[in-house]
Amino acid sequence: MNKNMNNININRKNINVDMNPKKEKTSFPDWNKLQLQSFGGVDNVTKNMFVYENKDDILVVDCGVGFPDEPEKSGEEELLLPDFTYLLKNRDKVRGLVVTHAHFDHYGAVPELLKKINVPVYCSRLTQEFIKGKATDSGLKPNSIDFQVLKSTDNGVKIGGFELIPFHINHSIPESLGLFIKTSLGNIFHVADYKFDWTPVDEGPFDIQKASRLAALDKPLLLLSDCLGAAKAGHTDSETAIQEVLENIIIRAKGMVLITTISSNISRIKQAIQASANVGRKVAFLGRSLEQSSEIARKLGYLGKLKNFVIPPGKIKKQPFDKLTLIVAGSYGQSDSALQRIAQGKHNLVKLKPKDTVIFSADPAPPGVRVAVNKMIDNLTRIGARVFYYEIQENLHVSGHGTAEDIKMLMAIVRPHYLMPIGGDFRHMRAYQELAAKMGYPEDKVIFLKEKQAIKFSPNKRLVVQ
Numbered sequence: 001m002n003k004n005m006n007n008i009n010i011n012r013k014n015i016n017v018d019m020n021p022k023k024e025k026t027s028f029p030d031w032n033k034l035q036l037q038s039f040g041g042v043d044n045v046t047k048n049m050f051v052y053e054n055k056d057d058i059l060v061v062d063c064g065v066g067f068p069d070e071p072e073k074s075g076e077e078e079l080l081l082p083d084f085t086y087l088l089k090n091r092d093k094v095r096g097l098v099v100t101h102a103h104f105d106h107y108g109a110v111p112e113l114l115k116k117i118n119v120p121v122y123c124s125r126l127t128q129e130f131i132k133g134k135a136t137d138s139g140l141k142p143n144s145i146d147f148q149v150l151k152s153t154d155n156g157v158k159i160g161g162f163e164l165i166p167f168h169i170n171h172s173i174p175e176s177l178g179l180f181i182k183t184s185l186g187n188i189f190h191v192a193d194y195k196f197d198w199t200p201v202d203e204g205p206f207d208i209q210k211a212s213r214l215a216a217l218d219k220p221l222l223l224l225s226d227c228l229g230a231a232k233a234g235h236t237d238s239e240t241a242i243q244e245v246l247e248n249i250i251i252r253a254k255g256m257v258l259i260t261t262i263s264s265n266i267s268r269i270k271q272a273i274q275a276s277a278n279v280g281r282k283v284a285f286l287g288r289s290l291e292q293s294s295e296i297a298r299k300l301g302y303l304g305k306l307k308n309f310v311i312p313p314g315k316i317k318k319q320p321f322d323k324l325t326l327i328v329a330g331s332y333g334q335s336d337s338a339l340q341r342i343a344q345g346k347h348n349l350v351k352l353k354p355k356d357t358v359i360f361s362a363d364p365a366p367p368g369v370r371v372a373v374n375k376m377i378d379n380l381t382r383i384g385a386r387v388f389y390y391e392i393q394e395n396l397h398v399s400g401h402g403t404a405e406d407i408k409m410l411m412a413i414v415r416p417h418y419l420m421p422i423g424g425d426f427r428h429m430r431a432y433q434e435l436a437a438k439m440g441y442p443e444d445k446v447i448f449l450k451e452k453q454a455i456k457f458s459p460n461k462r463l464v465v466q
Helices: 085-089 110-114 125-137 208-217 241-252 266-277 288-299 304-309 313-318 338-343 370-383 404-414 426-438
Strands: 034-038 050-053 058-061 094-098 121-123 147-149 157-159 162-168 177-183 186-191 222-226 257-260 282-286 324-328 357-360 386-388 418-422 454-457 463-465
Touching: 094 157, 110 125, 121 125, 125 147, 125 288, 162 208, 177 208, 186 208, 208 404, 222 404, 241 257, 241 266, 241 357, 257 338, 266 282, 266 288, 266 304, 266 324, 282 288, 282 313, 282 338, 288 324, 324 338, 338 370, 357 370, 370 386, 404 426, 418 426
Parallel strands: 058 094, 094 121, 121 147, 186 222, 222 418, 257 324, 257 357, 282 324, 357 386
Antiparallel strands: 034 050, 034 454, 050 058, 157 162, 162 177, 177 186, 454 463
């Protein structure tokens, strides 16, 4: 995360700014009919939180954490929270919080907000389980949270003066939701992290039919959508592409196999178990976050019969190492992770040997982690392990974010009056704007926001950015 983001000079050509507010007041006295304010997730990949507001009500979408630039300093006390000041000042208007999916940069700050403002939380069952785990860690009792289960099949969920219709989208975690938000001035699509995956691992493809039907009701006022992959050409590959890659490596492995990925990637965890089971290996999880995620996946039925191949960490030493796969936390080089302790020879259950195999199956370039990951890879390689990582094999990870053609496809489906890139750094926002130009959108129809800036809409669909 760029900690100096407030000093960035946003190009004012990218927004339609009303330079004469007094004149506008003659036809629209207070500009209070509809406002959208960002407290993260713009000019920054993480710390997503967006606040929709009309005269009487506030709807919050996502409430995630940010991460320090250096993962060695990424303890719980170092995580970056959105600024809740505005919500606290307007607490009587806050009607609900909607969480789009179970990634930490979208839900990680929910317990901290709920300690200050007790509001209903609308999310999928999977996201609910992850929030419960984080709440427990934060000293908040999960049963004190007013959860409202949100399903992709729902139609017309009323939250104050807003009406919400969720629809199914694809990402690197199941039960991710796109949002169609009805307001008094027009309809808004809020589509956070997404891609179009026609052969996903755990569920159906992006519900284009429902999204198209909603877009056809009335030309949408605004589309907020993921811009992280905007600079990459083509479509993002399907998650199913990973299965064969993992199997080809595991089947040739002579000793123990270690696979590291992000703990919330339920699809990747399931694929790792399946690939191991296909060659007669048992699987154990190392690292608290992965153990919690695997338990959530088991509880909600995502592992199915594959749960029979999972053994507890305490039985690792009883299993022949050439019949064992460990799914290990620490894919981003975290200093206190299980994989880091293994790489340093300090783990109490696992001692890596020269014939063992380590597979990094996670995004190789999230903000600020490359140096730490490279150090870890060096340490694993010094032990003599066969390490498969991004520089020697590019197909070990599939992104959960759509690339250029996915982004253009969503623009074509929704065709709103305005576009707003979210979930990316400034370079990704600029690349998104260039894609929008190819789709016929002039610069003044693509809104660039800084953190804490607000868009205010008038009844004639003019807007001002403050």
